Amino acid sequence: MAGLPEHLLRRSAEARAKAEGRDVEEVLAELKGEAPPAPKEPAAGPEPAPAPAAPAAGPGRDLDAESAATGVPVPLLQRAMEGRARREGKPVPAMAGAPASAPAATAPAAAPAAAAAPAAAPAIPDGVTTQRLLTVVKAGAIQQVKSSPQDKVSVWPHLLAIEFVALMVVTAGLIIFSVFVDAPLLEFANFNEQPNPSKAPWYFLGLQELLSYFDPQVAGVIIPTFGMIGLAIIPYVDKNPSVRPSDRKLAIMVFSFFVFASAVLTIYGSFFRGPGFNFSFPWVDGIFFDF
Amino acid sequence: MANGNGKVGLKERVSQAADHVRTSQVWSSIFRPGSPFRAGYTDSPRNRSYVIMNNVLYHLHPVKVKRHAVRLSYTLCLGGLSFFLFILLTITGIFLMFYYRPTSPQAYLDIQALATDVAFGQLVRNLHRWGAHLMVLTVFLHMARVFYHGAYKPPREFNWVVGIVLLVLTLLLSFTGYLLPWDQLALWAVTVGSNMGAYAPVIGDQVSFALIGGVQITPDTLLRWYVLHVLFLPFIIVIFMAVHFWRVRKDGGISGPL
Ligand code: HEM
Numbered sequence: 049m050a051g052l053p054e055h056l057l058r059r060s061a062e063a064r065a066k067a068e069g070r071d072v073e074e075v076l077a078e079l080k081g082e083a084p085p086a087p088k089e090p091a092a093g094p095e096p097a098p099a100p101a102a103p104a105a106g107p108g109r110d111l112d113a114e115s116a117a118t119g120v121p122v123p124l125l126q127r128a129m130e131g132r133a134r135r136e137g138k139p140v141p142a143m144a145g146a147p148a149s150a151p152a153a154t155a156p157a158a159a160p161a162a163a164a165a166p167a168a169a170p171a172i173p174d175g176v177t178t179q180r181l182l183t184v185v186k187a188g189a190i191q192q193v194k195s196s197p198q199d200k201v202s203v204w205p206h207l208l209a210i211e212f213v214a215l216m217v218v219t220a221g222l223i224i225f226s227v228f229v230d231a232p233l234l235e236f237a238n239f240n241e242q243p244n245p246s247k248a249p250w251y252f253l254g255l256q257e258l259l260s261y262f263d264p265q266v267a268g269v270i271i272p273t274f275g276m277i278g279l280a281i282i283p284y285v286d287k288n289p290s291v292r293p294s295d296r297k298l299a300i301m302v303f304s305f306f307v308f309a310s311a312v313l314t315i316y317g318s319f320f321r322g323p324g325f326n327f328s329f330p331w332v333d334g335i336f337f338d339f
Numbered sequence: 340m341a342n343g344n345g346k347v348g349l350k351e352r353v354s355q356a357a358d359h360v361r362t363s364q365v366w367s368s369i370f371r372p373g374s375p376f377r378a379g380y381t382d383s384p385r386n387r388s389y390v391i392m393n394n395v396l397y398h399l400h401p402v403k404v405k406r407h408a409v410r411l412s413y414t415l416c417l418g419g420l421s422f423f424l425f426i427l428l429t430i431t432g433i434f435l436m437f438y439y440r441p442t443s444p445q446a447y448l449d450i451q452a453l454a455t456d457v458a459f460g461q462l463v464r465n466l467h468r469w470g471a472h473l474m475v476l477t478v479f480l481h482m483a484r485v486f487y488h489g490a491y492k493p494p495r496e497f498n499w500v501v502g503i504v505l506l507v508l509t510l511l512l513s514f515t516g517y518l519l520p521w522d523q524l525a526l527w528a529v530t531v532g533s534n535m536g537a538y539a540p541v542i543g544d545q546v547s548f549a550l551i552g553g554v555q556i557t558p559d560t561l562l563r564w565y566v567l568h569v570l571f572l573p574f575i576i577v578i579f580m581a582v583h584f585w586r587v588r589k590d591g592g593i594s595g596p597l
Contacts, residue, residue: 200403204390207400207409214416215423222427222473226465230454236447237526239555246527248535249517251475251510255535268535269543280503282486283496291489291594303486338524339472 078173081123120183127180232338245325245336250318254310257317260325275306399584401592408593413488417481418587421509422580424474431467432569439519441565443558446521471513478509490594498586501579508576515568521561529564530556 061076068075109129115122133139172178201207234243248256258267286299293300318337322328328336360366361378370376373389380386388402407413438457439449453460482502485491491499518529533556537547551560587593 199406201406201409202384202387202391202403203396203400204387207404208396210409210411211416211419214411214420218420218423218473219427222466222470223462226462226469229465229469230461231465231468232522232524233450233454233520234523236444237521237523239526241523242530243523243527246531248528248532249514250472251513252532252535256531259535264535264538265540268538269540272535276503276507279482279506280500283491283493283499286492289492291492293487296489299489300487307483338528339468 124181234338244323245321247317247321247337250314250337250339253317254313256325257313257321401588404592405595407596413596414593415480415484417477417484421474421477421481422584424470424477425576425580428467428470428474429573431463431470434463435467436569441519441562443521443561446519446561450520450522471516475509475513478506482506488594492594495586495590495594498583498590501583501586504579505576505583508572508579512568512572512576515564515572518556518561518564519568526556529560 057079058072058076061079062072064070064079065072065075111122111125114120114125118125247253255267255272258271261267262271282303286296288296288299290296319330319335320327322333322336358378361376367377371389371393373386373393374380375390391397391400391402435453438453438460440446450464453464485499485502514529514532517532518525533547533550536550537543539546548554550563551557552563553559
């Protein structure tokens with residue numbers, strides 16, 4: 049408990065005394081490591097704080113000076129010294145009083161002559177666990193902040209203004225287009241008269257085009273199904289983490305190939321297929337295509 | 340304030356009335372702090388944040404975005420336009436629903452009547468049709484731009500998959516709508532298109548039966564596709580769009596520059 053401010057010690061002593069139904073001064077002394085282990089009769093009444101036990105200063109060791117040099121409180125140094133002596137099986141050099149440097153507060157009382165090593169250590173009552181305060185580490189950042197501030201702009205007005213303009217431009221364009229170009233409406237649906245050619249909506253015309261080369265199972269089912277699955281798994285297949293075009297030549301080439309192929313097939317199916325879905329030049333035989 | 344002849348000018352009265360309205364409880368309960376429509380709005384960084392934060396738009400946009408994300412050349416607004424076109428199609432579509440009956444021959448006659456009997460009927464029909472084609476295009480181009488930016492890479496892999504679902508749903512919406520005019524174009528384009536599905540191995544017959552409600556297109560198909568087109572598919576696509584937009588933000592906003 050060395051080095052703790054007196055008022056904190058007192059506060060915890062009071063709390064513990066209250067909890068255990070003991071005398072505050074007694075607990076306080078114990079906390080300070082000054083109390084002799086002597087158990088007390090409950091009827092003894094309040095007693096003056098017991099005299100602090102004599103610390104056993106090392107032979108020739110100037111604990112005061114060491115403490116000043118290292119910043120470690122004297123009692124800690126002393127305890128460490130005792131601990132080491134105990135571990136090594138040597139008796140604690142009980143040369144109390146010898147060094148003049150013994151702290152004034154802990155009167156160098158008559159040395160516990162021939163004391164066994166732990167003699168000077170404060171006794172710990174049964175059932176009480178104690179901890180040692182080894183050292184105090186200065187608070188510092190545990191986590192390293194990695195992200196650096198980013199260049200950001202307010203959504204209002206910067207982004208919303210752009211979105212608003214884009215929205216207006218598209219709406220205006222669409223309205224103007226719709227004023228001048230009417231949606232097609234042919235004759236009433238007739239189950240007995242299939243137009244020649246019959247074409248699917250434009251986004252399926254690439255597939256319909258494939259139908260003229262492959263078996264319907266391949267062109268109508270397998271290719272579109274695998275096409276969609278293939279698209280969906282792109283992120284799990286392309287493990288290259290870079291987004292720079294120069295690092296992604298293969299991915300870009302493959303994707304572009306499929307986009308280009310579908311565009312060509314779609315345009316071909318839309319404009320270069322006439323009656324019977326046979327090849328025809330739009331500028332010769334006319335356009336067989338409706339939106 | 341009085342002008343030269345002691346009367347309160349019209350201009351002052353209007354501005355007084357406007358002030359009165361803008362400081363009323365009703366007005367300020369509608370326009371939350373930060374709104375440019377609120378009395379005492381000033382253009383400050385704090386209000387710029389509030390405009391978004393205190394607005395339903397906060398569901399779509401964060402308060403701030405990376406500078407490169409607002410450059411038109413990055414997203415080309417394609418995702419946003421796809422969404423906007425969807426809204427436009429919903430509005431025009433609801434208009435069309437007032438005049439359309441999904442039965443034969445009424446369906447065809449109703450579409451004809453749009454051009455002759457309904458104010459702006461033909462214009463709204465045109466907007467709906469051209470808007471739909473444009474949406475297929477913008478969704479496709481949006482996918483291409485996402486690919487070329489590598490914007491599907493971690494952590495955005497799953498949003499790409501959600502996007503593919505959106506692409507399929509967009510195509511299905513367009514395709515189911517294609518039948519509704521019930522003319523020769525609609526009937527035979529859909530016949531050709533849905534015949535492809537009938538070739539599916541093993542389940543081909545079931546697929547085509549479920550889709551067109553029989554072995555060939557009949558007026559029953561019209562009702563079935565109408566419900567899919569105006570109710571079921573929009574409902575599903577809205578759910579996926581919500582997930583899509585949510586993921587765009589949770590994945591850290593628009594992907595970084597190249
Ligand atoms: C109905 C269809 C769709 C709508 C309304 C939509 C909407 C949006 C919007 C508004 C954004 C924000 C950025 C931007 O505008 O580019 C976005 C981002 C994104 N979309 Fe879509 N999208 C659709 C379809 C798709 C498709 C087909 C794909 C891909 C297969 C896709 C994949 C993505 C990805 C990965 C992002 C994140 C991009 C980034 O962070 O740069 N979306 N989407």
